[in-house]
Amino acid sequence: MKKTVNTVWFLNLALADFLFTAFLVFSAVSLSQQQHWPFGEFMCKLNNFVSLVNMFASVFFLAAISLDRCVSIWVVVWAQNKRTVCKAQVISAAIWLAAAVCSTPYAYFRTVEVGKNQTNCWYPSTMTENQQWTLCIFRFVMGFLIPFLAIFFSHVAIWIRARRMQRMKKQRCHRIIFSIIFAFFICWLPFHVLGFIQ
Structure with missing residues (x-):
């Protein structure tokens, strides 16, 4: 594919997800053995680090894509001249x-603890x-x-700009914008709510 700003965003988004799935095997093995962690402390920290890098990178790239689209729609001429692949990289x-x-703080605190003939990878x-709440609120x-x-x-700004378009396109734009915001909200909020509950 031709290298464009959009392909840079989506390549990095895909890379974040690939890293996460590549490390899922360690979590799967641990879960299959009732949370027993046989891979040692370094892999415990690394596995936790990679999963959180995936989370942060994914949401940061989704935000960057949204902001980039907003800028492209609101300042078209500037975006055509200044929006380059090099800057995206x-x-x-x-x-x-x-x-x-x-x-990094999550990987730092994550450790291996041995008890009752079982090794666990957790905090x-x-x-x-206080430390647990700080990490949870920061995340x-x-x-x-x-x-x-x-x-x-960003999508509210896109919607405001798109209001001048024809009615048919406007309705489609509204559905897409609502879908993007709703999908992000419904996919990530339960994860953070569960973190607070724990």
Whole structure:
């Protein structure tokens, strides 16, 4: 495929998902053995790190795609002249770096604990409740709230711009915008709610 700004976004989004699925085998083996973790502490930390990098990178790329579409619709001439593959690649590298930085505290705290003839990969019992809440709130704000607001307001801006179009196209645009916002909300909110419950 020809390299464009959109292909850069979607390639990176696909790469984030591929990394996650490549590491699913470790979680699957652990779950099949009633949470027993036979892979050691390094893989425990790495597995957790990769899964969270996937989460942060995915939502950051979805937000970037939404913002990019918004800019392309609102400032067409500027976007045609300034929206380059090179800039998209630099932004993608920054997103990966931000995702890695956001995921590091979770990998740092994740550890292997042995008890009752079983080894588990989880957060240690020595973690304070304050530390757990801090990690949970940070993950919710950075991994859901800020990206969701960016996606929501980008698509509201797109909808405002699209109102001038013909009625048929307008109805289709409304459905697409609603579907994108609803899909992001309904797919990610339960994950964060479960984190708060735990």
